[in-house]
Amino acid sequence: MLRTLFPFPGGVKPEPHKEASAKAPIASAPLPERLVLPLRQSAGVAPLPVVRVGDRVKKGQVIAAAEQWVSASLHAPTSGKVADIGHYPLAHPSGLAAPAIVIEADGRDEWRERQPLDWQKLAPQAVRQYLQQSGVVGLGGAVFPSHVKLDANAQIEELIINGAECEPYITCDDRLMRECAAEIVSGAALLRDLTGARQTLFAIENNKPEAIRALRGAISEQHEDFIVITLPTRYPAGSLRQLVYALTGKHAPFNVLPTALGVQCFNVATVQSVWRAVAHGEPVVRRVVTVSGNVRAPKNWEAPIGMSMDALLQLSEPLSDTDGLIVGGPMMGLSLPLTDAPITKGSNCLIARSPRLFPPRPPESPCIRCTACAQACPQGLQPFELYWWSRARDFAKAADYALAECVECGCCAYVCPASIPLVHYFRFAKGELAAAAREQKMADSARSRFEFRQFRAEREKAEKAEKLAKAAAAQAAKQAETATTPLATTQDATMKSDPDHA
């Protein structure tokens, strides 16, 4: 079926580097002895531990439960013993430590009882709760709890299943679509029913013909009316706002979720995990991670959540000049020293760095206003203006040039001939703006506290005046009994006690 695409502005075409890891089927990573599970695996509130050190757990057992709506539960990725609950370093440049549960595997990898969910008989809200308890979050990297996005009242027109995978090197979604197309299509059907979407669109970049074929096959086998849309390969085609626009022509500004425009979007891996949870009773305890870059055997590994990144990297045999890791894609991911921080639900790719594959950025030159960045920006921004004002620390001006719309995709910095780390400046400026906004809020609340105190003082004064007035009136009434006298005083007092006057 032919559909008109709405091409988003800008974009870049970096070397894909995908063939190497896309060739081999997904391999199962051997079970490590220790798993470190940071509690915060998703956007929103971290779940709270429900196990104690020394507890025996089975694979798939809840070890931390979601207490609030924007939160998702966490499960033991294998059977074993809770060895520790404490702070462990995350995969973050700051080396930040965060609360985590450590599980020592017993090697039996024994599941807790698994039962499919009879979702067709359940109310949608119950299914949503079930997904929350199964720890289903966006596996594309944004890790937003999926059940939150399944509001039946949102009046979803288009359901988009995102298999674009536009970042170089990453192929985990590609392999998953080739190997698990049927599960993805079943999951999409479930999500369609939960959202009540009129139309379900699969979006895949045209450099993944096998994935496209597999999905089309699965769709016709299951007699669904889903449409597979082939996108031209151009980074960042898979970025939420760009994708929604390309498929529907609907623009979502930074402060509007596509949901508000009647579009909902899920990553293919998320859709598969939804199906595994519902049809097999399997919570999210593993994920597919692309390991590529400076390694001898680039491959996609199905790894348990909590496995050390270093251990996973070793499976693909890094070359000797490996000097670090990129977690996520090379355009938006984090660059870290070699680390044994754990894989989390959001870790879709590990790239071994080497000076040859990722030469250091040459020193920054002055901006020559060549506008290459503006031509590349998929948000239609003028990055060189944002840069100018961010550098000048005039953040209000930067905000005026729509800094908030920047999605930090990195296209501008990718093309900049002056080698300016533009995104770095933008993050800095956004941070400063956010800090200023927080301060403003604090000042505002201090002011409103002060104003409230004043108001209360005034009110108390008024109340006192009223009491006095009442007393005076009573006295006056008493006096009136005896003499014909001062109405004026009473009126005056009533006026003062009028709250609108205070």
Added chain:
Amino acid sequence: MTSSPHLRDPNSIPRIMRLVCVALAPGIAIYTALIGPAVLAQICLASVAALFFEAVMLKIRALPVRRFLGDHSALVTAWLIALTFPPLSPWWLTVIGVFFAIVITKHLYGGLGQNPFNPAMIAFAACIIAFPALMSQWPAQGLSLPFEQQLEIIFGFAPRIDALTAATPLDAIKTALKTNADTNIQELLTSQNLYGTFAGRGWEWVTMTYLCGGAFLLAMGVITWHTPFAFIVSMAVISALCWLIDPGRFSDPLFHLFSGGAMLGAFFIATDPVSGCSTPRGRLIFGCGAGLLAYLIRVFGVFPDGIAFAVLIMNICAPLIDRYTQPTVFGRRARGSDAR
């Protein structure tokens, strides 16, 4: 560790500047064939002077000399000066021009990327005001001097022979029309043997080659089409209008487009990213304004050509034009409307 993105397009400022030089090369070759090796001598002279001034200024400003010299931006400025100044100018004139461009226009305004004016055009404007006679003397048509003699003239060992130099076809026509009200363009062109196939004799091929060089820059993505397109269209339209009104006193559009600095201006000067406009619509306005002004100045003004002043005037307007031509941010209907 470094911040994302971790990949980078291999493009760089030195590469852009090198591409501009490459795009100028064919034009230089034809120009040299027309005038003689004096052109190359001027280019060498200007380049050496530019690199010298650049190095001195970088040193004074305590910037890494080698890295910034290596960005080749001074070379592009030097070449444009050498190509816009008369090829037999005395050496000191060229050096003064380069001084104005590199020291005053570029570094005193903050260096690469900061200069509000096009350095080569400031050089031209300053010199034509200070030395109007010297800046109007071009080698006479058909003059072919041996290289040594050209060098002698440039370096001042030989007396400047006025008979050897003449105005450009553009200037010659203007002066003749001014001094002699009876004559008309057709007569002048044939009697003075100024006209080639479609524009000034000889010059037409040089400017044609600049056009090709410009097309190369477009193809390589170094410049966008907006400025040159608007420049050429606006100059063509206004010259066509005047020509239709009075073909006796106004030359035809082809003659204008392929004479003097029009093509060099459209593709290599008005497209200077630093001093020009940066939004697509702004560039259209910039090119349009530059083309119109260049025509008006070269036809009605006192200078032999109008490119320099036209571009400088537009440089002044550029920040304002940019401010009012901000493109729509993706996801917003118009900048500043909703969602603010």
